[in-house]
Amino acid sequence: MVKTFLRRLLQIIPTLLVVVSITFVITRMIPGNPAVTLLGPQASVEDIAKLEEELGLNDSLWKQYTDYVGKLLKGDFGKSYSFNQPVAKLLMDRLPNTLLISLTSIVLAILIGIPIGIISAVKQYTPFDYISMVLALIGVSMPIFWLGLMLVLVFSVNLGWLPSLGMGSLENGLKDVILHMVLPVTCLTTIPTATFARITRSSMLEVINAEYIKSIRAGGLKEGVIIYKHALKNALPPIVTVLGIQLASSFTGAILTETIFSWPGMGTLIVGAIENRDYMLIQGAVVLTAAAFVFINLIVDIVYMIINPKVNLDNAKGGE
Amino acid sequence: MTEKKDLLGIEAQVEMLNKERKSNNAWNKLKRNKTAMFGLVIICIMVFMVITADIISPYDPNALDLGNAYSKPGVNGHIFGTDEFGRDLLSRIIYGSRISILVAVGATLVAGAIGLVLGLISGYSGGIIDSILMRIMDGMMAFPFVLLAILLMTILGSGAVNVVLAIGIANVPIFARIVRGQVLVVKNEEYCNAVRVLGASNFRLLFGHILPNIISPVIVQATLSTAGSIISEAALSFLGLGISPPTASWGNILRGGKDYLNTAPHIAMISGFFILITVLGFNLLGDGIRDVLDPKMKK
Numbered sequence: 001m002v003k004t005f006l007r008r009l010l011q012i013i014p015t016l017l018v019v020v021s022i023t024f025v026i027t028r029m030i031p032g033n034p035a036v037t038l039l040g041p042q043a044s045v046e047d048i049a050k051l052e053e054e055l056g057l058n059d060s061l062w063k064q065y066t067d068y069v070g071k072l073l074k075g076d077f078g079k080s081y082s083f084n085q086p087v088a089k090l091l092m093d094r095l096p097n098t099l100l101i102s103l104t105s106i107v108l109a110i111l112i113g114i115p116i117g118i119i120s121a122v123k124q125y126t127p128f129d130y131i132s133m134v135l136a137l138i139g140v141s142m143p144i145f146w147l148g149l150m151l152v153l154v155f156s157v158n159l160g161w162l163p164s165l166g167m168g169s170l171e172n173g174l175k176d177v178i179l180h181m182v183l184p185v186t187c188l189t190t191i192p193t194a195t196f197a198r199i200t201r202s203s204m205l206e207v208i209n210a211e212y213i214k215s216i217r218a219g220g221l222k223e224g225v226i227i228y229k230h231a232l233k234n235a236l237p238p239i240v241t242v243l244g245i246q247l248a249s250s251f252t253g254a255i256l257t258e259t260i261f262s263w264p265g266m267g268t269l270i271v272g273a274i275e276n277r278d279y280m281l282i283q284g285a286v287v288l289t290a291a292a293f294v295f296i297n298l299i300v301d302i303v304y305m306i307i308n309p310k311v312n313l314d315n316a317k318g319g320e
Numbered sequence: 321m322t323e324k325k326d327l328l329g330i331e332a333q334v335e336m337l338n339k340e341r342k343s344n345n346a347w348n349k350l351k352r353n354k355t356a357m358f359g360l361v362i363i364c365i366m367v368f369m370v371i372t373a374d375i376i377s378p379y380d381p382n383a384l385d386l387g388n389a390y391s392k393p394g395v396n397g398h399i400f401g402t403d404e405f406g407r408d409l410l411s412r413i414i415y416g417s418r419i420s421i422l423v424a425v426g427a428t429l430v431a432g433a434i435g436l437v438l439g440l441i442s443g444y445s446g447g448i449i450d451s452i453l454m455r456i457m458d459g460m461m462a463f464p465f466v467l468l469a470i471l472l473m474t475i476l477g478s479g480a481v482n483v484v485l486a487i488g489i490a491n492v493p494i495f496a497r498i499v500r501g502q503v504l505v506v507k508n509e510e511y512c513n514a515v516r517v518l519g520a521s522n523f524r525l526l527f528g529h530i531l532p533n534i535i536s537p538v539i540v541q542a543t544l545s546t547a548g549s550i551i552s553e554a555a556l557s558f559l560g561l562g563i564s565p566p567t568a569s570w571g572n573i574l575r576g577g578k579d580y581l582n583t584a585p586h587i588a589m590i591s592g593f594f595i596l597i598t599v600l601g602f603n604l605l606g607d608g609i610r611d612v613l614d615p616k617m618k619k
Contacts, residue, residue, distance in 0.1 A: 011458075018459025029475045141600040143551050145558050146574060146592030153581050153588070252464035256555055260578075270467065271559065274474050286471070290462040297462075 008301055012294050019290040020072065024065055027279050027286075033057075037277040038081050055081070068283070077284035082276040087284035090269065095288070097167060098265030101257070102250040105185045109192035109246065114239065116193075117200025121208060122227060132197060139194025144253055148187040148260040155183060165262045184261045188253050192246040199242045203235040210234075236307050244300030248293045349612045356608020362601030369417040379408035381415040382566050390584040401586050403576060409587060412568040413594055419569035421598070423483050424549035428542050430488025435495020436538065440526050442496065443503025454500070457493040465490055466555055473561040483562050487552045491545055498541055502534035536613040543606035547599045554595050570595050 035051040036043065052058055056067065071078065077087035116136075120129040156164035162183055168176035207213060208231055216226055251266070258267035266285060273281040350356055369376070378399070385406035393401040393409075400409035442453040460468065472486035506512065507530065515529050550570075556562030557571025558578075565572055570591050577587030 014455045015458045015462060018456055019462050022459055022463070026471045026475065030471075031475070031477070137603065138596070138600060141547065141596055141603050143554055143592060143595045143599070145555060146588070146595060149574070149578055149581065149588050149592065153585050157581050157585075248464065252466045255464065255466055255470075256558070259559065271470075274470065282471075286463070286467060289464055289467065290459075293462040293464070 004305065005302065008298065012298055015294055016291060019294065020069060020287055021065075023283050023286045023290070024068060027283050028061065028064075030274075030277060030279075030282075032277045034081055034277045034279055072287070077287075078280035080273075080278055080281040080284075082273070082278045082281065087280050090281065091266070091284055091288055094264060094266050094269045097263065098251070098254050098258070098267065101181060101184050101188055101263065101265070102247075102254050104181065105189035105253075106192055106243075106247055106250055108185065108189045109196050110243070112189075113193040113196025114200045116197040118204055118227065118232065120197065120201040121204035124205065129201075133201070136194040136197040139190050140198065142190055142194075144187050144190060145256045145260055147190060148183070148257055151183045151187060152260070167263055180261075184257050184263055187257050187260070188250060191253065192250065195242055195246060196239065199238055200235065203238045204231060207231045207235045233307075237304060240300060240303055240307065244296055247296050247300075251289055251292070346612050350608055353608040353611060355604050356611075359601045359604025359606075359608065362597060363605060366417055366421055366598050366601065369414050370421050373414050373418055377408075377411040377414045379411040381407060381411040381568050383407060390580065392584075393586050393590075400590050401584070403573070403587050404580055404584070409573075409590060412573055413570070413591060416568040416570045416573055416591070417594070417598075419480060419563055419567065420550055420553055420571070420595070423480055423487070423553045423563075423569070424546050426484040427487035427491060427549040427552070428545045430484060431491030431495050431545060432538065432542050434488070435492045436499050436531075438492065438496040439499025440503060440531070443500035444507060444522070444526055444530070450500075453496070457496050460490075461493045461497075463490075466552065469552055469556060470559065470561060473556055478561060478564045480563055480567075483553055483556060486556070487549050490552075491549070494545070495538065495541060498537050499534065502537060503530060506530055506533055540606055540610045540613060543602055543609055547602035547606065550595060550599050550602070 033048070033052075035048045035055060035057065039047055039051060056064060059067070068078070075088065077091065079085070080087050080090055083090055116132050120132050123129055152164040155162045163180050164183060166180060168180035170177060208227075213226060213231055216230055217223075221230075254263075254265060255267035255270065257263065258265045259271060262268065266289065270282065270285045270289075272278075273285060378397075385402065387406065388396060388398075388402050389404055389406040391398050391402040391406070393399065395401060398408050398410065400413065403409055403412065438453055438457075442450045463471075468490040469486045472489060473482065476482035476486060512525065512529065515525050520528070553562055553569065554571030554574065557569050558575045560575060563569040563572050565576070573591035574588055574595070577584070577589075577591060580587060
């Protein structure tokens with residue numbers, strides 16, 4: 001167990017290196033000169049040359065790369081040209097806002113999606129099952145930027161119930177922030193909720209029909225205990241895998257959702273940075289996001305090993 | 321049963337076996353799956369729109385008529401109304417289907433082709449090549465999908481071909497991983513050893529014998545990836561990085577409609593609805609094919 005865990009931990013080093021390298025190469029390939037973008041079209045040739053020197057744009061690519069990796073290892077993400085602030089500070093300002101809506105939406109998705117999946121599986125082929133599975137299918141097919149616009153149309157434009165822009169301010173009380181969260185979170189939670197409902201249903205169905213559940217039932221245990229204690233436990237591994245994927249893609253969803261609702265998070269930061277050709281900021285934001293992905297996957301794998309001992313035995317070559 | 325077969329004589333037996341094979345054949349199984357068929361019908365309607373766009377469009381999709389801008393659906397003979405420039409929305413949706421669906425299919429083909437080759441190489445050769453390729457795939461998968469596509473679009477610049485490339489490349493790791501996993505299972509099976517002993521080249525073994533046996537999950541993933549790519553194209557165009565106006569795509573019609581939610585909500589409503597329905601169609605078909613091809617996922 002410990003050995004597998006350590007090997008898995010070591011695997012993330014090359015992955016992180018690939019992430020940093022891909023990001024570096026891609027940002028360097030973005031057309032446009034950041035010095036020109038920064039100073040504007042009227043800037044003199046001397047000013048541009050001076051700024052290029054300052055930004056290290058004249059060094060060889062290899063030197064820029066090693067400098068960048070070296071600084072990253074020390075936790076230095078460089079300085080944003082367009083904000084004129086350290087990238088690390090900008091990221092730390094924005095990251096909590098994104099986490100606020102993406103984690104809230106994942107928690108909601110777990111609380112709503114998994115119970116729906118369980119009930120659908122237990123009451124297979126009932127109207128509840130049909131209706132919730134049709135809704136779930138529509139949910140996973142939903143273009144969330146469209147859903148976001150429709151939510152704004154109904155609840156902000158037509159009904160005027162909810163604010164559609166920004167995240168409000170704690171100075172106006174917690175209620176203000178929560179009201180601003182309703183639409184973005186609804187938007188973000190749709191796909192994960194639908195996905196959890198579907199995967200929970202199919203995983204539960206597989207387990208419920210297994211022989212050992214039948215024999216437990218024959219033993220006379222209460223149905224509720226069978227479902228929630230025995231069946232759910234065994235149906236969990238695929239659900240955990242999906243949880244990892246959904247956690248990761250909630251970041252992707254956040255990029256689009258934040259753009260629609262002008263939510264001041266990582267998504268709007270990255271889109272703005274790309275528009276401004278802010279190399280350092282793009283690099284920092286992308287590396288942070290991707291590193292978060294890598295760690296989420298690591299955690300999911302570990303949880304998976306714990307709840308599903310089979311994986312472990314396979315790796316340890318006949319540990320039985 | 322066997323007695324009956326004997327009584328029927330050899331010809332009748334062959335006929336019966338054929339019938340049995342027919343009803344077990346994948347297409348016939350798929351035909352019995354109502355939701356998959358519903359998905360296929362949606363896709364057929366969309367493909368019909370793609371092919372006949374020039375004939376069935378009531379108006380020129382790019383003809384401006386500023387006097388008639390923001391017409392509500394049904395007004396002045398515009399079934400879906402008009403957009404902010406007075407262009408007929410129905411015609412733009414029909415022409416938009418071309419871009420949206422062709423881009424999605426193209427991106428899936430790019431991803432499938434590259435992923436297939438990388439997966440075959442990685443799974444078959446193993447060792448250091450496998451490790452390097454898979455670490456690169458891990459690295460690519462570590463990027464939020466839309467983010468990777470956004471970055472690629474920033475480099476490539478907007479345009480349909482570049483959208484195909486960006487979405488296609490971002491989709492490669494999924495295919496490579498699926499194919500690799502399948503190759504690892506299949507490559508040590510008896511028939512592969514037999515082919516190898518008979519002296520077939522690696523190329524022949526991979527493409528002639530292994531590939532046909534692992535193609536099912538790739539087909540399922542391709543159908544689902546097409547659904548995902550329709551959304552990705554729309555997302556990129558929605559962010560202003562995909563297909564640039566005046567060429568119509570469902571994503572950029574939606575982007576246009578976003579600014580007129582107060583005055584002309586039908587623009588955003590209708591274009592997004594078409595995205596949703598088409599994605600739903602591909603997802604239904606993909607689910608259906610998976611049920612048919614994967615015997616483990618029995619109903």
